[in-house]
Amino acid sequence: MSKPLPSSFFDRPTLQVAEDLIGCMLVRARDGKTERYMITEAEAYDGFDDLASHASKGRTPRTEVMFGPPGRTYIYFVYGIHWMLNVVTGPQDYPSAVLIRGIEGIPGPARLTKALGITKDLNNMILSKKTGLWIEEGPAKISSSDIQKTPRIGVDYAGPIWSKKLWRFVLSRKN
DNA sequence: GGAGTGATGACA
DNA sequence: GTCATCACTCCA
Numbered sequence: 001m002s003k004p005l006p007s008s009f010f011d012r013p014t015l016q017v018a019e020d021l022i023g024c025m026l027v028r029a030r031d032g033k034t035e036r037y038m039i040t041e042a043e044a045y046d047g048f049d050d051l052a053s054h055a056s057k058g059r060t061p062r063t064e065v066m067f068g069p070p071g072r073t074y075i076y077f078v079y080g081i082h083w084m085l086n087v088v089t090g091p092q093d094y095p096s097a098v099l100i101r102g103i104e105g106i107p108g109p110a111r112l113t114k115a116l117g118i119t120k121d122l123n124n125m126i127l128s129k130k131t132g133l134w135i136e137e138g139p140a141k142i143s144s145s146d147i148q149k150t151p152r153i154g155v156d157y158a159g160p161i162w163s164k165k166l167w168r169f170v171l172s173r174k175n
Numbered sequence: 176g177g178a179g180t181g182a183t184g185a186c187a
Numbered sequence: 188g189t190c191a192t193c194a195c196t197c198c199a
Contacts, residue, residue, distance in 0.1 A: 043194075052194070054183095062183060080180020082195050099194060110195050154194055176199080187188080 004134035007071030014096040018044040023142035028116045029132045041102030044167040052158035055095030066095040075123040082110030
């Protein structure tokens with residue numbers, strides 16, 4: 001099988017990484033089993049000025065991970081209930097990440113973390129087999145015409161400029 | 176449509 | 188220390 005994507009994959013512009021992640025396989029290894037799911041939905045959070053990004057508030061203990069090196073996990077807790085899985089992108093000291101919003105069979109960012117048993121324990125970890133969580137190339141190259149670009153979800157508070165950016169990527173197979 | 180839930184950051 | 192806010196999901 002294919003190998004985990006190297007950190008160099010994530011050391012690129014965030015939007016490009018987000019789009020390329022569509023169709024890749026999210027792999028979770030635990031309890032002696034390895035599960036693979038195709039990524040079907042992802043969102044980009046990019047830079048200091050993106051008001052929808054936690055990093056726009058500056059460098060804090062929570063957002064520190066987003067400023068770190070690419071290819072790591074950024075996992076945080078929201079609404080007192082849900083875990084979110086992000087992958088850090090871009091260079092060191094530049095805050096950016098891609099939120100994995102959905103995988104095949106499990107739409108919804110909080111549902112997939114629940115299904116895969118992803119919690120704070122996996123925050124700020126390198127995506128690798130050692131971690132038990134990584135991403136591989138997908139079985140088929142996804143054509144850009146099969147990827148929809150839409151506004152991000154749940155970020156109206158960020159104002160019209162940032163909430164309207166088409167930084168959400170969704171796989172839409174056409175048959 | 177609205178509740179639930181607790182970490183986080185802002186302010187003092 | 189307090190307070191408001193939240194990158195969501197579920198049930199009505």
